[in-house]
Amino acid sequence: MAAEPIRPARVRSRAMSNVRLESDGDIARITLTRRRKANALDSATTAALREAVVASAGASPRVVVLAGEGVFCGGADIREMEDLDAVDAERFIRGLHRAFLAIREHPAPVVAEVRGAALGAGLELLVSCDLSVAGDDAIFGMPEPHVGLPSVIEAALLPSIVGLVRARELLFLGDPINAAEAARIGLVGEVVPASEVEAAVNAKVERLLRLSPEALSLQKRLIGRWLNLPLDQSVEAGVSAFRAAFGTDGPKREMKKFWRRRD
Numbered sequence: 001m002a003a004e005p006i007r008p009a010r011v012r013s014r015a016m017s018n019v020r021l022e023s024d025g026d027i028a029r030i031t032l033t034r035r036r037k038a039n040a041l042d043s044a045t046t047a048a049l050r051e052a053v054v055a056s057a058g059a060s061p062r063v064v065v066l067a068g069e070g071v072f073c074g075g076a077d078i079r080e081m082e083d084l085d086a087v088d089a090e091r092f093i094r095g096l097h098r099a100f101l102a103i104r105e106h107p108a109p110v111v112a113e114v115r116g117a118a119l120g121a122g123l124e125l126l127v128s129c130d131l132s133v134a135g136d137d138a139i140f141g142m143p144e145p146h147v148g149l150p151s152v153i154e155a156a157l158l159p160s161i162v163g164l165v166r167a168r169e170l171l172f173l174g175d176p177i178n179a180a181e182a183a184r185i186g187l188v189g190e191v192v193p194a195s196e197v198e199a200a201v202n203a204k205v206e207r208l209l210r211l212s213p214e215a216l217s218l219q220k221r222l223i224g225r226w227l228n229l230p231l232d233q234s235v236e237a238g239v240s241a242f243r244a245a246f247g248t249d250g251p252k253r254e255m256k257k258f259w260r261r262r263d
Helices: 043-058 086-105 121-128 153-162 164-173 179-185 194-209 213-226 231-245 250-262
Strands: 012-016 019-023 027-032 063-068 110-114 117-119 131-135 139-141 190-192
Touching: 012 043, 019 043, 027 043, 043 086, 063 194, 086 121, 086 153, 110 121, 110 194, 117 121, 121 139, 121 153, 131 179, 131 194, 139 179, 153 164, 179 190, 190 194, 213 231, 213 250
Parallel strands: 027 063, 063 110, 110 131, 117 139, 131 190
Antiparallel strands: 012 019, 019 027
16 A cells, blocks of 8 residues: 655745745755746745755755756756856856755655656756655656756765766766666666655655654764775775764663564
């Protein structure tokens, strides 16, 4: 049986420029609402996305869901980019990076709910999230070569996700791939029929809510550090995270639950 949609009893909603933030305490949901433009990220939408992510972190949810109305995200806004000069281009791309970095640095796990397309900056938005569910009709890709641009900022994550050879294929050729191939190479965590995306996301959220929020936050922070540290320093960062876990009541609480389940 499909998981029932999560219906928070008391939802607080906040609308920004092309972005909506909803929260019930445990769960925050951030939705791109620029549907007529395939949720393309212009400067205003990007700033609003970062604002929503930062605001949600301030409310200390245990899980964040990131979605888009209609499609997930069709990429950066070409209409805006075609009028940029070099100075404005740097400002534009740094704004995108700040929004993606806010997602990566959010203390709670962020689950991407992918429908339709995750292209260019939309794919970078996806890989900035921690977990993901996509519909089987979604497409993925980095089409920047077709508009005369290199793929930058969070595209730097791709070699570590899909491997250098496959990353070169995506970045040099700019061809889209389907959801099955995206799952096969590790771009997306789970693919389900398009009609079941919401139920699959809700099921994943429910699983996260059953786990220790302290442990998940420590693990997310540690994974982020692993991306930037050599192996020996990554191990030491892990030791520090392990010690920090025992500075909370999380391990004792969860271990008691473990033994109760075994009884």
